[in-house]
Amino acid sequence: MSAPFVSGPPLRRPGPGRSCASLRRAGPTRGEHRHRKPSPPGQAPSRSAKAASCPPGRGDPVVGGGASYGRVGRLPVRVGPAPSGRTYCRAHPVNDDAGGQFVKTRGAVVKQAPGKYEVVDLEVEDPRQNELQVTMTASGLCHSDDHIATGDIPVGVYPFCGGHEGSGVVSAVGPNTVGFKEGDHVVFSFLPACGHCTWCARGMSNLCDLGAGLLAGSRWEDPTSYRLSMDGQPVGQMCGISTFSQVTTVAVDSAVKIPDDIPLEKACLVGCGVGTGWGSAVNSAEVAPGDTVIVMGIGGIGINAVQGAAMAGASNVIAVDPVAFKREKAQELGATHAVESMEEATELAKSFTNGQGADSAIVTVGVTKGEHLGQAMASIRKAGTVVVTGLGDMTEVGAPVSLADITLFQKRIQGSLFGASNPKTDILKMLRLYTDGKLKLDELVTRTYTLDEIAQGYEDMHAGKNLRGVVVY
Ligand SMILES: NC(=O)c1ccc[n+]([C@@H]2O[C@H](COP(=O)([O-])OP(=O)(O)OC[C@H]3O[C@@H](n4cnc5c(N)ncnc54)[C@H](O)[C@@H]3O)[C@@H](O)[C@H]2O)c1
Ligand SMILES: [Zn+2]
Ligand SMILES: [Zn+2]
Structure with missing residues (x-):
């Protein structure tokens, strides 16, 4: 691993006789960065390390909103237009937004x-x-x-x-x-x-x-x-x-x-991963003891929906993933069943619920598409919940979902961001x-x-x- 910090110089001070106007005319100034000494791996760099004197060197200015930032002594100095539209100079340093020192x-x-x-x-x-x-x-x-x-x-x-x-x-x-x-x-x-x-x-x-x-x-x-x-x-x-x-x-x-x-x-x-998956089951699907829950897609998110559903007391947690390794892991972490496809999961859920379907289905597929939502909707019981946690192409609109199912069977589609945590x-x-x-x-x-x-x-x-x-x- 290379050290996150390298030694370097304090920032160059603008030379004597340079007025605010000349600095402004000069536009963004090439700053020299103040660097820190390396810290041992896993250990936070100390402020004293940061303040240690550094050999001379040069760096590039950092541009933020059209301004380049620097620091003279302890005072932050920004040369060029600030994001607010104001122009700052060394002679009139302001401390209202600090910043300006880099590692x-x-x-x-x-x-x-x-x-x-x-x-x-x-x-x-x-x-x-x-x-x-x-x-x-x-x-x-x-x-x-x-x-x-x-x-x-x-x-x-x-x-x-x-x-x-x-x-x-x-x-x-x-x-x-x-x-x-x-x-x-x-x-x-x-x-x-x-x-x-x-x-x-x-x-x-x-x-x-x-x-x-x-x-x-x-x-x-x-x-x-x-x-x-x-x-x-x-x-x-x-x-x-x-x-x-x-x-x-x-x-x-x-x-x-x-x-x-x-x-x-x-x-x-x-x-x-944990907050999103666990919360998708516990908060968004509102899994209750005795429930039958389908989790569709066992990655870093879905595996935690499995954990959440199991912890909330679900009797049946059906994990769905085309990858055998994922199905194996799901069963180690709380799934009662693991299958390759939503067709199998839906049949299983119906077999546990007298033909009704799952109480909830949580969609955590890596690249989530409308068709996954359609499959999940077809797997749940009347007044059941589909939780949509997975993301896909942000421009995609629509899903093959029966409107009659939603109205007549009172099915619920529930989005979930960070598992509503x-x-x-x-x-x-x-x-x-x-x-x-x-x-x-x-x-x-x-x-x-x-x-x-x-x-x-x-x-x-x-x-x-x-x-x-x-x-x-
Ligand atoms: N809503 C949120 O707050 C939130 C937060 C984080 C991630 N996400 C999204 O959640 C999704 C899952 O993320 P991840 O990190 O777990 O991804 P991942 O790639 O680790 O896992 C996705 C799993 O889906 C499986 N899969 C693919 N097609 C499938 C299908 N048709 N049926 C069943 N399983 C299928 C894959 O085999 C894989 O195991 C991503 O879209 C991610 O962007 C959402
Ligand atoms: Zn994430
Ligand atoms: Zn807020």
Whole structure:
């Protein structure tokens, strides 16, 4: 593994006699980056390491909203137009949005879609107010990041650094930022929760209004401001976090502090796969004791829907996957039956329910299409529920679903985002279930990879070899 930090110089001060006007005329200035000393693997870089003097060197400016950022002494200085439209100069530094200091990192980006993840050198900006910098420990390889690479899910800017299921150690805290300190262990929530919008106030913080900016790649409060860059160009951050970067800067809204004694390599999974799958069964399907539940697609999400359905007391948990390895794993983790097709699953469900059908069917297929929804609808009983958790081509519209079935049989189609879980409370709840021995995390990790092996990780996912592949930094 290469070190996330390299030594480097403090930022160059603009020479004497350069006026605000001349700086403005000069446009974006080439800044020299202030770099940090490497920290031992798995250990957060200390602030004193960051402040250590560095040999002279040069770097590229980071562009955010048309401005390049620098720092003179302790004061952040931005030269060029700020995102707000104001122009700052060295003589009149302002401290209202901090930032401007960078560390080197490496991260997996897609440069266009369709494309593949490739590992490149990046720069990550220091945290501003209400932000944290985190040195990553682990990142799960969720299918949603593959949707970014295939173009199923379009994003706001390329290059785009992927990853949204991660954990790590806080290595810097922004100014005037409460609730976190250096050294804290955190799991990211791929959905930020602000705590005060209508949805957060209703206890549905997975639907927080901040989610609107999730795929833009920039900061939600300022769509022109980015925290990652490559060769001076902005790099988008997946869900505002980019867990495929060795070091990342995130909003506090995206981080959940967890107890230090929970292994971070496993804890990362609750940030997406576990929360989404488990919640799809427990919250969205509202599985009750004695139920018959079908889970369609046994990847990192579906396997946790299996765990959730079993924990909620379902009598029959029928796992469906064309891959034999997945069916085997599903039975180890709570499925009572495992079959290759929805036809078989539907027949089985009817045989357990006097011909009625499953109480619920949860769709967690890797590339979900309308036809999968149609099959799931045909498998459930009157007033049963189909939970749609899987994603596919975002432009696809429609599914072969009988309208008469919906009306006359009162069937329900229920979408599920992060399993309708509340990240700030449910991530900790799921980790409690893990430490209680009730929720399995260790068994979900089929193989670990280095960051450089990420493309292999996704090949293995497509080949059906992994329940979950995890990059360990
Ligand atoms: N709603 C959310 O909040 C949310 C969050 C994360 C991921 N997702 C989505 O959930 C889906 C699953 O993600 P994953 O990481 O588990 O993917 P994965 O690739 O690990 O697993 C998908 C599984 O579906 C199986 N499959 C394919 N076709 C099938 C079919 N016709 N019938 C049954 N099984 C089939 C595959 O063999 C595979 O085992 C993806 O679309 C992902 O983008 C949604
Ligand atoms: Zn995910
Ligand atoms: Zn909110």
